[in-house]
Structure formats: C-alpha cells, structure tokens
Amino acid sequence: MAEKTNVQIARSWAAVTFKKWRAEIKRLKIGKTGTLNSSFQAFVTAESGGDLTKIKMLYAYYGKFVDMGVGRGKKLGSGNSRLVNKLLGTKPRKEKVWYSKIIAKEVYILAQIIQENAGNKSVSVLDKITGTVRLEM
Template sequence: MSQNPDIIRQELEVANKWLDISIERFVANMRKLKIVDTGTLLDSFKKQVVGSSEGRLQLQLSYALYGKFVDMGVGRGMGQGVRRGDDGYDRIRQSRGRLKRYNRKKRNWYSREMGYQMKRLSELMSELHGMLLISATSDALPSEDVTLTF
C-alpha cells in the first residue's frame, strides 16, 4: 500500500519537530539537575529521521552512553583503566572503595521525560492520521445528501 506524499511530508514534519522539542527538554532537564560537568553529554545529542521501504518512519535519537548511568545513579566514578593500587584510585576513592568527593545519586534527566515524550509522539501521530482519515472520508463522500438509518 503506497502512502500519499502529503501524509509522508506531514509525518516527517511532526517527527522532526518532536525530536527538536525532545532534545530541548532533555537539555533543560540536565541544566535543571546540574548535569553539566564538561558539556560533553549536552553536545552529544544527534537526531535523524529515516524513512523505511515499507513507508514507515524510523526516528533515531542518540547521546553519550554515560548519560544513562547518570540517569540511573550508577557507575564507578573513575576513568577507564583505573584499578585499585593505581595513583588515580587513591585520589578518588577511600581505602574501602567509597568515593571521597560525592555520593552518587539518581538524576532523572532521561527516563521520565522519555516516557512522556513517547506518549506525546503517539498522540501526535494518532491525531495526524485521524485528521487525514476524516478529510479523506469527507472528500470521498458524494456531494448529495446522504442519509444513514440506524
């Protein structure tokens, strides 16, 4: 089943606007929660809308992996390759392995917002296809009066 080019264009517009708004909201959440250590996570967002051969849209939103760990409040808090006994280990950790500077805490910049944004995208697409279905049905109706008996 081939889709109308107007429908595809409208879907692309909705998808691009949704990605822009989602990234804005993620960045706002990170600033609000003060997750701006180096700015690498803020700058790592990439978005792409890809049309597939079946006529379906695929949206890709990517960011630095460590952003998930910040969201969950997990991770070692050290650079890669630092082991017990190394110089960097004693500088960052106590003898029992606990972090000296800060305790990790969960900072939900992603999970709650992503759930909301996915729900919102489904509502936008349903609304778009509902309006297109209504307009296609009204265009297909004859110009004369139609009576329906229930």
Template sequence: MNLDEQELEMARKWLDFTVESFIRNMRKLRIKQTGALMASFKKQVIGAASGRLQLQLSYALYGKFVDMGVGRGMGLGVRRGDDGYDRLRNSRGQLKRRERKAKKWLGKTLAYQTKRLSELMSELHSTILLSQVSDVLPTEDVVVNF
C-alpha cells in the first residue's frame, strides 16, 4: 500500500470517526427533534490532482444555529408591531414559550478532530520517511563528525 492509498484510508476513517463524535454529542445534548440533522451528514474524500488531499464534510445549515442557540421563534420578515409578534415575544423581544440555549455540539469536537487529523498525517509521513531512509542507509556503521 503506497502513501496515497494510506492517506485516503486514514482520511476515510477520520471522517467516519468525526461524524460518529458529532452524533454522540448531539445525543448527549438531546438534539434530535426530528433526526434530520443527524441524517444530514455527508462526507467525501477527494484526491486532488496536485497531490493534495481534500476532505469534504457537510451537514444541514440549521445545525450551526442549534450550536449557537439562535434562529428559533419567528418567521422571516416578522417585525415588532406585526400580527403574531406579541403572541410569541415579550416587550424586550425575548421568546415567551422557551428560552434559546446554545447546545455546543460542533466547535470543540471539530477543533480537536482537525488537530488529531494533522497529528495522524504527520505521524504517517514521518513513519514512511523513516522507513525510506533506513532502506537506503549502508549496512556498515556511519560516523558523522560535527
């Protein structure tokens, strides 16, 4: 198995593990009203022609709003004084029925997993580099004077 194949395999496994981590976080925080957000994850490993490995991870946009704790309560274009505004909100503009709460399922996990991917790729490249260097070294002792 050459380096490109090993990188692709590692990237696929990393994407699978990362999506599992996101879903675990959502279950722990009870973010599963319809299950659509959990089902919206799409992942793809793209081997670019320039030799750079590209990963694509996408999910429903409203997942960011859940993470930030915003976006629930009013339809598009509803303003203060419109019909239905007073029914949903108090005089300060806050929702009456429930308070928005951020459910942080994305940020820390994504930062950690990205760092971990860079560590794994560095380790893979260093292992391959060391094996290539050891293959070309002479069998006798080598003395280097500084």
C-alpha cells in the first residue's frame, strides 16, 4: 500500500467534509439557489509558513450567519421574543447549525489521521533499517 502525503490526506479530508456539509445543508433545507453548496473550495499548501500542511476552506460568507441564526437585523444573542416579533411583524430567526458542529468533529478526525499516518511512516522507516546501529558517546 502506497503511503499518502499530508497534502493528499488533507485534500481527501476536505472532500469528505464538504460532502458532510452538503448533506447537512440539505437536511436543514438551507437556501433555495444552491449558492452555498456550490461555493465550497479547498486550498491545500505544504510547508506554508512553517506549517506542515495548511488547509484553507472557503464558502459563501452568508453561510456563517445562517449557522449562527443571525442576519436581516437579527443580532447574535438578541433572543427570539414572541412579543417583539409580533409587534414588529417579523418571524424569529432560527440557527441552522450546518458548519460549526461538523468542522469541530472533522478537525479532530483529521488530526487523528495525520498522527496515525506519521506513526506508520516511522514504523516503516524502522522496518527498513537493517544491521546494527551503534551510538558512540
């Protein structure tokens, strides 16, 4: 089995994460145009700024507000008062958490995969060493 690089792992991970986001967006019935779904992009860079691998994930900016349940004048933490909504003739906004729960889990999974991959590479290197190793002090 060929060993995967961190860049290959990161690209595969981003594709799986996007698939999960799309499923959650569909389940929560977010959007009508598909703009959020089609806005997902991932850029993976190796050895960027001292990082082993850097992953930049982009999506339409308004998706952030849907996740938090804010927008159209509704501020974060302002509550959904029935009386205020009735007086203003507005409907309460409900957060539709499509991003934050999934990304928290997926980042943890990515860390585990990269850790396991590094461990496998170390074992592979040790398996290839033959003969005697001599340390002199």
